[in-house]
Amino acid sequence: xxxxxxxxxxxxxxxxxxxxxxxxxxxxxxxxxxxxxxxxxxxxxxxxxxxxxxxxxxxxxxxxxxxxxxxxxxxxxxxxxxxxxxxxxxxxxxxxxxxxxxxxxxxxxxxxxxxxxxxxxxxxxxxxxxxxxxxxxxxxxxxxxxxxxxxxxxxxxxxxxxxxxxxxxxxxxxxxxxxxxxxxxxxxxxxxxxxxxxxxxxxxxxxxxxxxxxxxxxxxxxxxxxxxxxxxxxxxxxxxxxxxxxxxxxxxxxxxxxxxxxxxxxxxxxx
Amino acid sequence: xxxxxxxxxxxxxxxxxxxxxxxxxxxxxxxxxxxxxxxxxxxxxxxxxxxxxxxxxxxxxxxxxxxxxxxxxxxxxxxxxxxxxxxxxxxxxxxxxxxxxxxxxxxxxxxxxxxxxxxxxxxxxxxxxxxxxxxxxxxxxxxxxxxxxxxxxxxxxxxxxxxxxxxxxxxxxxxxxxxxxxxxxxxxxxxxxxxxxxxxxxxxxxxxxxxxxxxxxxxxxxxxxxxxxxxxxxxxxxxxxxxxxxxxxxxxxxxxxxxxxxxxxxxxxxxxxxxxxxxxxxxxxxxxxxxxxxxxxxxxxxxxxxxxxxxxxxxxxxxxxxxxxxxxxxxxxxxxxxxxxxxxxxxxxxxxxxxxxxxxxxxxxxxxxxxxxxxxxxxxxxxxxxxxxxxxxxxxxxxxxxxxxxxxxxxxxxxxxxxxxxxxxxxxxxxxxxxxxxxxxxxxxxxxxxxxxxxxxxxxxxxxxxxxxxxxxxxxxxxxxxxxxxxxxxxxxxxxxxxxxxxxxxxxxxxxxxxxxxxxxxxxx
Numbered sequence: 023x024x025x026x027x028x029x030x031x032x033x034x035x036x037x038x039x040x041x042x043x044x045x046x047x048x049x050x051x052x053x054x055x056x057x058x059x060x061x062x063x064x065x066x067x068x069x070x071x072x073x074x075x076x077x078x079x080x081x082x083x084x085x086x087x088x089x090x091x092x093x094x095x096x097x098x099x100x101x102x103x104x105x106x107x108x109x110x111x112x113x114x115x116x117x118x119x120x121x122x123x124x125x126x127x128x129x130x131x132x133x134x135x136x137x138x139x140x141x142x143x144x145x146x147x148x149x150x151x152x153x154x155x156x157x158x159x160x161x162x163x164x165x166x167x168x169x170x171x172x173x174x175x176x177x178x179x180x181x182x183x184x185x186x187x188x189x190x191x192x193x194x195x196x197x198x199x200x201x202x203x204x205x206x207x208x209x210x211x212x213x214x215x216x217x218x219x220x221x222x223x224x225x226x227x228x229x230x231x232x233x234x235x236x237x238x239x240x241x242x243x244x245x246x247x248x249x250x251x252x253x254x255x256x257x258x259x260x261x262x263x264x265x266x267x268x269x270x271x272x273x274x275x276x277x278x279x280x281x282x283x284x285x286x287x288x289x290x291x292x293x
Numbered sequence: 294x295x296x297x298x299x300x301x302x303x304x305x306x307x308x309x310x311x312x313x314x315x316x317x318x319x320x321x322x323x324x325x326x327x328x329x330x331x332x333x334x335x336x337x338x339x340x341x342x343x344x345x346x347x348x349x350x351x352x353x354x355x356x357x358x359x360x361x362x363x364x365x366x367x368x369x370x371x372x373x374x375x376x377x378x379x380x381x382x383x384x385x386x387x388x389x390x391x392x393x394x395x396x397x398x399x400x401x402x403x404x405x406x407x408x409x410x411x412x413x414x415x416x417x418x419x420x421x422x423x424x425x426x427x428x429x430x431x432x433x434x435x436x437x438x439x440x441x442x443x444x445x446x447x448x449x450x451x452x453x454x455x456x457x458x459x460x461x462x463x464x465x466x467x468x469x470x471x472x473x474x475x476x477x478x479x480x481x482x483x484x485x486x487x488x489x490x491x492x493x494x495x496x497x498x499x500x501x502x503x504x505x506x507x508x509x510x511x512x513x514x515x516x517x518x519x520x521x522x523x524x525x526x527x528x529x530x531x532x533x534x535x536x537x538x539x540x541x542x543x544x545x546x547x548x549x550x551x552x553x554x555x556x557x558x559x560x561x562x563x564x565x566x567x568x569x570x571x572x573x574x575x576x577x578x579x580x581x582x583x584x585x586x587x588x589x590x591x592x593x594x595x596x597x598x599x600x601x602x603x604x605x606x607x608x609x610x611x612x613x614x615x616x617x618x619x620x621x622x623x624x625x626x627x628x629x630x631x632x633x634x635x636x637x638x639x640x641x642x643x644x645x646x647x648x649x650x651x652x653x654x655x656x657x658x659x660x661x662x663x664x665x666x667x668x669x670x671x672x673x674x675x676x677x678x679x680x681x682x683x684x685x686x687x688x689x690x691x692x693x694x695x696x697x698x699x700x701x702x703x704x705x706x707x708x709x710x711x712x713x714x715x716x717x718x719x720x721x722x723x724x725x726x727x728x729x730x731x732x733x734x735x736x737x738x739x740x741x742x743x744x745x746x747x748x749x750x751x752x753x754x755x756x757x758x759x760x761x762x763x764x765x766x767x768x769x770x771x772x773x774x775x776x777x778x779x780x781x782x783x784x785x786x787x788x789x790x791x792x793x794x795x796x797x798x799x800x801x802x803x804x805x806x807x808x809x810x811x812x813x814x815x816x817x818x
Binding site: 049057060061064065068069071072075076079080082083086087090091092096097098099100101102104109112113116117120121123124125127128130131132134135137138139187188189191193195198199200201202204205206207208209210211222224225226227228229230231232233234235237 | 426430622640736815
């Protein structure tokens, strides 16, 4: 019941989202799970499932080929005559087996899907604007980075994404998650970095000439180190903004250097 | 036999052969594109070209030409044209001149697609043409639009023609349940074309409107929406998979029946549950191409279930297919070798699609080499090799001559080995590394160097196999041994006339008796 209400709330929010940049409805949860581990588990289950089916069908076919090859003992075919029961049996029973397997996989898939879409309430929220050919991140305090997403270990990270030109796709292979970013819409994804380290970000939707060179990094820092960096960058930003007292509070900080200068036609060389 | 006779022909068999020649030409060109891409990807950084746009144009040409210029026309153009009137005992199709017009349109589309290689600003929009890129690129999107429209229109009029033919021109006594399964497959395929092609036509026309006439159907800065295009596009283009799948699977079933000398196992279930089941579900699964585009969560889950359920009609057809071997007396001439090989490739291709049906798995697998490997198994390999099976199967009927069996089987072996080398490894790389598709360079993934080399070697073997196959047809047509009217011993109607059949097919149109069946084999017959 609860789930259903959330589903419809999400539907209403999505269809009603007239201005795309408005705060998009994002289902939130108190539980913290790691969808990447869930992905590995489900992949294992499905892989076993299809391997088993494949081997069963292949062996059956191989056995039939061998047994019913033409040889002196089998010069002529002897087609079976199917009774009504056999016709139904050979259609209804396999159909039920296939359907049962489908629903089994679908149920597991839905379960993981909920993990992937319901974002833990305690999280770091970063806005992402993609463009040809860079990832531009904006932190809650206004700090901006390009192609480098610094995050603290042990905290779920939510990205609210949009694009200023073509469609891109923010893919994090190590976290088993990707989602398109596109102009005029806001999409989101979240991931759970547990340990400090570096991870690849790569563009997974054909976005233009230099699509294959569009990449970035997720840098997972120990929480204190991240906090220090975050505060330091925030202070720099405040100092830079301080002389211009007239600037309204919360004004958008300066865009990354080359953001405005880039247009598709000027950017034909690999970056 | 002059050129003029061929160009202005209204004979369904000649139209079919024209479709075959055009689509094999398209296949060769698209295959060369694939080889160029494979070689480009062999080394890190530039190999053949330092300009990614050149690679992107190959990518566009490979996808668009192979699907629109080869697979769909080879199945619904060549195979349908050649075999359907013969299988149902008709003199020709219902509208022979419309039929000739459709092959002209097809040739215009293919020529337009081939002009890609001589124009200064070739399209680089992939075969999918997603806006906003397709509306801002300096590549020529209009060529893409026109190619799709021409070939799409050829398909629509062919659909009307063939459905009319099947409905009204069957031989006296040939009831619906006596039709060859390939006739049913083609009917299902054309029903889907008639429903979905207009949607594709609309979508590609609107991107050209956006680009050249300044409309903003897909431009969000002006009230449009980029995802509308993807929805329209895949509303056709997923069913397009079944437009290819249903007839090729039916060809495989025909060949299994002929060479196992057995009727199709559980025929009615294969037809009404399998083929028409697929047609029924085909329009409710396209969202699985939009699993990572931010479509509403409930829709991505709903179509996960419908996508998985495709396995039910496909599974029923698979059981009918391998059941056809049961208690048969199987011989292994080249069409059967191809058909059996296709079945094993289809098993891999079909089953590796199941993870991609699951939304929550696709958020990692989607748009990687895994996807490329999967759909090449299920479409490129099974589709292409079953077309080859069909050509070998009907070759004696078309030319009155036999192909060389040894070369045919050698070609098959190379095709089978090369194909598995490329596409199995491709799926592995996709899962292991998450290497994205449509990459001109893999600078971010230096660890895949060995895999890229391995796949390129596979592609050379595959190309060798394809070359042997096509040359074998050419030599067979010129200097093959004379074939009888019915070299495979089939019971189907197309083998009751002389090879090659004259204009009008039979001196007197056939009438079938009550106990006639295209599959009346064995001790029971």
